[in-house]
Amino acid sequence: MGLLDSLKNALGLNQKQETEVSIAASRDDRAEVLQKHQCPNCHAHLDDGELERDFFVCRHCGYHFRITVQERIKYTVDLGTFQETASQVYSINPIGFPGYEAKILEARTASGLNEAVITGTGEVKGRKAVFAFMSFKFMGGSMGSVVGEKIARAIILGAERGLPVVLFATSGGARMQEGIFSLMQMAKTSAALAQLEVSGQAFIVVLTDPTYGGVTASFASLGDVILAEPRAMIGFAGPRVIEGTIRQKLPEGFQRSEFLLEKGFVDAIVPRGQLPEKLAFLIDAHQGRIRP
Amino acid sequence: MGLLDSLKNALGLNQKQETEVSIAASRDDRAEVLQKHQCPNCHAHLDDGELERDFFVCRHCGYHFRITVQERIKYTVDLGTFQETASQVYSINPIGFPGYEAKILEARTASGLNEAVITGTGEVKGRKAVFAFMSFKFMGGSMGSVVGEKIARAIILGAERGLPVVLFATSGGARMQEGIFSLMQMAKTSAALAQLEVSGQAFIVVLTDPTYGGVTASFASLGDVILAEPRAMIGFAGPRVIEGTIRQKLPEGFQRSEFLLEKGFVDAIVPRGQLPEKLAFLIDAHQGRIRP
Amino acid sequence: MKQDEIEQKIEELKRLAQQRSVDISHDLNRLQEKLSSGHSSPTEAWRKVELARNSERPTTLDLIDKMSDGEYLELHGDRLYGDDAAIVGGIARIGGRMVTFIGHQKGRTMKENIRRNYGMGHPEGYRKALRLAHQAEKFHRPIITFIDTAGAYPGLGSEERSVGEAIARNLKDFSTLRVPIVCFVIGEGGSGGALGIGVGNEVYMLENSVYSVISPEGCASILLRDPTKAQEAAALLKMTAEDLLQFGIIDGILSEPLGGAQMDHAATAAVIQQQVQDSLARLSAKSPDQLIRERMNKLMSLGRFVDEAAPKQGFLQRLFSRK
Amino acid sequence: MKQDEIEQKIEELKRLAQQRSVDISHDLNRLQEKLSSGHSSPTEAWRKVELARNSERPTTLDLIDKMSDGEYLELHGDRLYGDDAAIVGGIARIGGRMVTFIGHQKGRTMKENIRRNYGMGHPEGYRKALRLAHQAEKFHRPIITFIDTAGAYPGLGSEERSVGEAIARNLKDFSTLRVPIVCFVIGEGGSGGALGIGVGNEVYMLENSVYSVISPEGCASILLRDPTKAQEAAALLKMTAEDLLQFGIIDGILSEPLGGAQMDHAATAAVIQQQVQDSLARLSAKSPDQLIRERMNKLMSLGRFVDEAAPKQGFLQRLFSRK
Numbered sequence A, B: 001m002g003l004l005d006s007l008k009n010a011l012g013l014n015q016k017q018e019t020e021v022s023i024a025a026s027r028d029d030r031a032e033v034l035q036k037h038q039c040p041n042c043h044a045h046l047d048d049g050e051l052e053r054d055f056f057v058c059r060h061c062g063y064h065f066r067i068t069v070q071e072r073i074k075y076t077v078d079l080g081t082f083q084e085t086a087s088q089v090y091s092i093n094p095i096g097f098p099g100y101e102a103k104i105l106e107a108r109t110a111s112g113l114n115e116a117v118i119t120g121t122g123e124v125k126g127r128k129a130v131f132a133f134m135s136f137k138f139m140g141g142s143m144g145s146v147v148g149e150k151i152a153r154a155i156i157l158g159a160e161r162g163l164p165v166v167l168f169a170t171s172g173g174a175r176m177q178e179g180i181f182s183l184m185q186m187a188k189t190s191a192a193l194a195q196l197e198v199s200g201q202a203f204i205v206v207l208t209d210p211t212y213g214g215v216t217a218s219f220a221s222l223g224d225v226i227l228a229e230p231r232a233m234i235g236f237a238g239p240r241v242i243e244g245t246i247r248q249k250l251p252e253g254f255q256r257s258e259f260l261l262e263k264g265f266v267d268a269i270v271p272r273g274q275l276p277e278k279l280a281f282l283i284d285a286h287q288g289r290i291r292p
Numbered sequence C, D: 001m002k003q004d005e006i007e008q009k010i011e012e013l014k015r016l017a018q019q020r021s022v023d024i025s026h027d028l029n030r031l032q033e034k035l036s037s038g039h040s041s042p043t044e045a046w047r048k049v050e051l052a053r054n055s056e057r058p059t060t061l062d063l064i065d066k067m068s069d070g071e072y073l074e075l076h077g078d079r080l081y082g083d084d085a086a087i088v089g090g091i092a093r094i095g096g097r098m099v100t101f102i103g104h105q106k107g108r109t110m111k112e113n114i115r116r117n118y119g120m121g122h123p124e125g126y127r128k129a130l131r132l133a134h135q136a137e138k139f140h141r142p143i144i145t146f147i148d149t150a151g152a153y154p155g156l157g158s159e160e161r162s163v164g165e166a167i168a169r170n171l172k173d174f175s176t177l178r179v180p181i182v183c184f185v186i187g188e189g190g191s192g193g194a195l196g197i198g199v200g201n202e203v204y205m206l207e208n209s210v211y212s213v214i215s216p217e218g219c220a221s222i223l224l225r226d227p228t229k230a231q232e233a234a235a236l237l238k239m240t241a242e243d244l245l246q247f248g249i250i251d252g253i254l255s256e257p258l259g260g261a262q263m264d265h266a267a268t269a270a271v272i273q274q275q276v277q278d279s280l281a282r283l284s285a286k287s288p289d290q291l292i293r294e295r296m297n298k299l300m301s302l303g304r305f306v307d308e309a310a311p312k313q314g315f316l317q318r319l320f321s322r323k
Ligand SMILES: [Zn+2]
Pocket: A039, A040, A041, A042, A043, A044, A058, A059, A060, A061, A062, A063
């Protein structure tokens, strides 16, 4: 047993559960471009108005900057149609984890949001849908009880109203501060999708940079159609954890959208500017049985 | 175009459809053991009575000799319970292929059977079931209209009577002499299984040496449970065709039962002597809804 | 094709030849053969094989692009292992109607053909097709499939991930899908690899396409024991659209433009599109149960044999008719 | 565990120690801690972690062999890619009743552990579990699962074939299976890899098993930013059976033999077998719809939060109760 354990340590097998690391949480490409007016990828000059018009995509190389939930809603939902749901569901500290309350307050200030997901109803190019937009700025988009509850409610709302559900995913994984409750949100949101399936309504996922951990291992992988923005990082275990396990550098492009497309887990990669049009096409193609 | 074609030829891609080759049709381990009283695998001395008692499995190394349909029935179905069905369904020459009639007559003499499959009802250790036993001795177990019809009827009989269907597969593939009709038996038998599924009855397949081509790409791969005898050769394309395509020798053990188990396509490898007991256990475990 | 139509075509050909100074002797020979005999000769069968394999013929994506006027979205992957470029699929709006399309995809350039493995699918291609078919069923979209493959790829990966299982599952699951399925053989219909996306309510073949249990080359070397006899084998296998229509295996033959589909992709797409619209107008009027019953009926009737005891031939078919 | 029970155990331990001359100071310390406080201390939580990871504990196949008296058949493979030795499954006759079993499978020897990847599943393991679960549903067999994994394996192949998708699909599909499902955490319940076979009507934990969103080591290095603080993290994560029972996440705790399950496999199997029989007697009396409704209800109630507007907490749960 001592031998096995030491072998496991040598192989990195005892560190394997650091799945839920916030991926590249520190990267802030938006702050960078605001300061330097340069694309971090191709270094072309980018002025603010141009970037804003281009949905924060570099017009020279197609680099997709991370955008906020507020910007995402603006670029996706027809003006004036978005109505937020479940806006007053707040986190508590269910397992009494030290410092969790302070973390939440901090996240609220940083993101301007109450939690790591915003849900609501609205229209995309005139097609009604239920929407869920995750925010990486709120504790790395981590999933706790509130995120699970709001997403489950949004899914059930789609089932009840006969509307497709469109979800933009981004997450570092489960919210460890909620312990077992955060893990159980994977089961809860996935079970809600089983109900959406019964209702015959579509679930359309858009994977954005980054999407990891418990979110990847639940609703984000269960879309009837799964789209991804170009070059988004998507996976279950984080790159550092995998490197720790296999004791070698990951291949270039590993866990990018394009890699997932090749591996058969993404239906299509869609540049940000084309998303509303593709979502509208897909909603047209996925009319459920019940449509009042 | 000429260039492409020559490239394809160079890569062996124009020969790729020789899928339906009769695999090792010439190998006759039974004749060998009768003459030499030696196991072709471990060369141990084997006397006839011993072999017969051991279901034609070498007691020294576990080598499984090919056995006839008549022997298979004897080893599987409780004495006196087997009642053949569809025994008077005969082949015609549907596309007028030269020499097909003669081939069939030859096969009848060689096998003592009317066609490459025998179907019927019976019991295994007291459990009622519908059975189908394929014969490699009849034109390499190739599937033409009659094989497809008899297997489809056996499956539908199971659905109608509320009985599980147990099938012993062995085949070199489709019966090319029946052209497109032989290909279509893959669709026919598979569709019949969709009806068995609706009835809630089980389909249990035992893969025996060899099973290839159109049989692998239809009913033989669709068992609720798929068992295999040890070291049986099982695949879609034959080894020679694959070697012709990839221009290298196949790895040792490729397409053996043990390989398929490792690759996730066989539920369990069961030595011949244990088959009746395992079939009885599985029939007990797979009670369908309708059971008059 | 009726004799007067053929004579008319000869006239058209002669005019065309004069206008464009092209060599039409092949086409003339072929028509001459048709005039002289009701059956396809070895030469004629082989010509179809060659036309069916012509790399300039329209591919699945060529046809979908034209039929949908560019309004389609290709969907990738089986969500299990990979995305097979040899079998494509997605959603297209054709004549105002949303359909799921699935098809073998050959390349035209060598580079594209290597990427697409000459349209020879791996298991993940057939599993992608099944995923998209179930998606279509869930959302009540009809399915159209385009068959154009020499066969499933006989390589190591194909066997390791059991292309046999993948094809078998499609055969079974497609037989009970609750939506209309219309299949088109647009080029080579090669063996189980073709049939793997070929179970439908109606099956059509383009005039110069072929559909067979084995390639003529394979048949020649295995059954005729002479690899050079591929042309003879092509005729023996009865693999032309006319053969299959006569056998009752397919529901119709779609005319190709003069000289073959490769001469005019748009015209070929238009013919197929018309058939899609006709078929879907007819099939969409039927209930899911009726669609399945009719499809099952057709499948159960496949095969020719004699039964010297009751039940007589067609037993299985009648069984499903009764339901 | 009540105080008098604990005192009784101390007496038992003392007798046992005298008979066999073994060192029982660990167990005594542990019991002393229990007597002194109602909550688990860091030391106590860590001891459970160590016991849960003890390589001599009974594995899934150990338990199934004992519970079925050898009457079981292991079924292999996902029919898609491979057979994962880290997750086993099959059919067993337990107390006269046929059940499907699924469980993580650790090894005991180093060789076996390498083959079984220390019970850390790849996607094909979770897909085999799903195949066997659907088989069980088709043939009306109850499902019992055994959870014992540090987590799904974080390697290249796992990501390439998307272990996230495999777990997610299980979570979704298990929630609506039409047969009773009873889950047992028998050792380590590690994160999504555990939950991937952990959705059921009832969930039980062995007394010394643990169940958590992340390993104490992972929590220590990420949240506490100090890898040496694993013991502290173990207590903070509230991962013991008693914690989870108090949270309402599990339905009961099964007592282990004195000193832990590794001391007596047969006794451990007997306790689980009794729970299987009790649970299945209760669950088998329910209709499939009721089983799904109750399971769905439980799943929808998972989570703790406040909702300052209507609908109040428990909204989703009530929604399903109404049906
Ligand atoms: Zn740029």
